[in-house]
Amino acid sequence: MGLLSQGSPLSWEETKRHADHVRRHGILQFLHIYHAVKDRHKDVLKWGDEVEYMLVSFDHENKKVRLVLSGEKVLETLQEKGERTNPNHPTLWRPEYGSYMIEGTPGQPYGGTMSEFNTVEANMRKRRKEATSVLEENQALCTITSFPRLGCPGFTLPEVKPNPVEGGASKSLFFPDEAINKHPRFSTLTRNIRHRRGEKVVINVPIFKDKNTPSPFIETFPEDDEASRASKPDHIYMDAMGFGMGNCCLQVTFQACSISEARYLYDQLATICPIVMALSAASPFYRGYVSDIDCRWGVISASVDDRTREERGLEPLKNNNYRISKSRYDSIDSYLSKCGEKYNDIDLTIDKEIYEQLLQEGIDHLLAQHVAHLFIRDPLTLFEEKIHLDDANESDHFENIQSTNWQTMRFKPPPPNSDIGWRVEFRPMEVQLTDFENSAYVVFVVLLTRVILSYKLDFLIPLSKVDENMKAAQKRDAVLQGMFYFRKDICKAGGNAVVDGCGKAQNSTELAAEEYTLMSIDTIINGKEGVFPGLIPILNSYLENMEVDVDTRCSILNYLKLIKKRASGELMTVARWMREFIANHPDYKQDSVITDEMNYSLILKCNQIANELCECPELLGSAFRKVKYGGSKTDSSN
Template identity: 65%
Template sequence: MIEGTPGQPYGGTMSEFNTVEGNMGKRRREASSVLNQNETLCTITSFPRLGCPGFTKPEYQPTPVEKGVSKSLFFPDEAICRHPRFSALTRNIRHRRGEKVAINVPIFKDKCTPSPFVEEFPEDDGEAARAALPDHIYMDAMGFGMGNCCLQVLTNSHMALSAASPFYRGFVSDNDCRWGVISASVDDRTREERGLVPLKNNKYRIFKSRYDSIDSYLSSCGEKYNDIDLTIDEEIQKQLLDAGIDKLLAQHIAHLFIRDPIYVLQEKIHLDDENESDHFESLQSTNWQTMRFKPPPPNSDIGWRVEFRPMEVQLTDFENAAYVVFVVLLTRVILSYKLDFLIPLSKVDENMKVAQKRNSVQEGMFYFRKDIFKGELMTMAKWMREFVAKHPQYKQDSVLTDKINYDLFQKCDKIAKGEEQCPELIGNPVNRFK
């Protein structure tokens, strides 16, 4: 997975909006320039055969042993980025949780899919057998979530609209989005914190993974919609209130601080907190919510920011640019016309669950103030499903073979490069960057 950002923030004028797609294309070409022959760059949310034998090059075997970083049955440690942050996060999440992460995605039940769908794991020490659910695709490592890609904008229905990840570990799932997978992949809560056993060694019952939907609105007009339980560190909240911090912001920060840091560099332990924010960021940056409020670092000219995080990445620069510009334009319209789209957070959580389901953008029922999208175009997830269903090698058994996967990527690559049109997915776009 490669993260790409513009060299400097875009401006807020209409002329700046017209540069987004071109900038994305420039970054795509720059990354592609270092590839070898017969290699290509493809912007997809999740690699369909991630965790299958031979998904890495060169091929590595998983290391489900105690000395391994992830102890995964499917995901080799060599596939983890070599920066120490990522192996440390993988190991520390597992250690803090007291067991491997358990990711279960519903299997899509096709005509020839076994029922019940139950896998056997030859290298299992018993943990996978306990964690894997019937009729689900089981995964057991942080890489299955953090190895996914997304489209983030610094400014719920957007997740359903951009749905682009229907396949996991070589199987066709019954979900279209990555959110539940990545949420479970970094869930470091202990059994006590998850409410499976009474609290004894831990302080809090925590209702969500540290990667999940928001838990509170920060604006005064949204306060009345904060209708879900919010676990907070009371001492932190009092300290912030005594220092004159706004009540809702103090509550938000106190909620972040119920978590433990899961990655701290040794040389960053003793810092001047008056002038450095690394201690705050060690918790702020590992609370991955659908929206992230980002205060500016000390002694910098960076402004206050909000990060919009639920969207899935699309095949083409045109689509990705369109989503980015739409989100920014939407914020301008809301501010200019003083629109109120807020709904109770309990309904937001329900929308998040619906948004991940198969073809939810056309078949799901969402809580919203008014219907706003026609649903005429396919989501990327639906288009991928139809490609697989029509493939001559697909046996209607929910299995995505190497050949199907390869042909899918060949098709994706041609569409992304503009070599083939796909009006059922992206319509008939007109742009200035061909």
């Protein structure tokens, strides 16, 4: 998770005093990097995935499952057994926000050959088996996006209670500070977001109105005036960063061959983000209730929204410089490539002094406004030992701002003095239950980047429409019910789109709505005659023209089959499957409440599916191979 500096964290007031220093030197660090590597070409494709995991403990006797606050201990053991013993170990482990979470990545990035696609699932399986091997009895490693009873009484092991009154990081009514990773970055982020905002974060998620759900659904918080003011009728109220950053996701990072290719991919993939997010929907439950959304994005956006009342437009500007339209965790606000410029139809708030400085240093308008927009934000954490840096050889101040702008896509300059190239990070996916599913989504996205570059595809539409798609993607059953703006003719640009920006596309005055239309995800993914060719058919066409060994081809086709059937509705999303599971549980009273025992049954079933101890055709179809490989330490046959 972002920049993990070590040292003595400063309070918000101390950090605020150094904010201009961080921004000023962050820009100098970016300029040093840019001028050193702006003309770098011919970097090979390298890429990797990041999977976030939750540690759970099953109490089979009492039919409860809880989050285990042992992430730091597990992480230390895994690193000691792995990378510290062997620098070429095939897996890497890193901390995540929750003390019940860890993050796993491949030990080395994957390369550009097609055969690499056939190693992704094996590496994910290795990660699951490796981490499971160091767990205690009845504990398991789960890839679930949102723990259904996160924030409910007794949701942690050991059980700790939140302390909303005395000094703490979150002062949450529901989420104890002990559930936050002990690395000082995480609690400092939590505390400083709250202090900068001037109040606790506010998350209101619409509740799913079932037959017996109270209408209106109203929670009361007599012990907390702030919560009483912030909570809304017919919504599930949450009040801490942990409700967002304590969820799990699946991400992919690519190295491009040049800065222009990275900018092109950044733009094209930005339009795909809401589509893939809806396809990967896996988080319908929050704080023990059934919600009316299927994705975590809006929850996590609100959980780190550090904007003051002035910045949110609730009070006149007095102490702040800008009105800021979005949380620092949201969809992108501007395209970076020349062909994207005419579709930049969102008002962009920028630091004008930084923008002018970048232009004077030879940075083009599009990249300059992108960076100047990121740098309207304050640093949220700062370590005393990291205030004064060598701007020519370090990038901590730049990364401080960059890594706390959590957007759907991230444009990543190379670290200073490294052999790493220009990269883009694809960030909207929800983590899936199985290694097979997670591999399928990763392979789909990586393969799509190859096709975008090979066929010079153009998915660009006005960015305001991408924002509308992001809202639509989070709704319940968006895969089946939602309609999404998408470009009709994705081959229109022609020419060398990477170099020229958009080849022979229409000139910038032709921002006509006929370029795009509303489509279902089934049409976008699988195609519809006379409307759109479909991404899967295009990927299949690409594969037919590539030399691919039989095993790899079979694996890729299996992955694409899963994506195809999720898009058509033949297979359920994880979110839909979870809803059906709870709805059919014998204890469910059609009141939108998820009890301890219902939660236990659900997570136990998820764990059995993940470890291939049972089949789940409605979720996985026939493409999934059932192979028992001992990936659980829980007595899951109970």
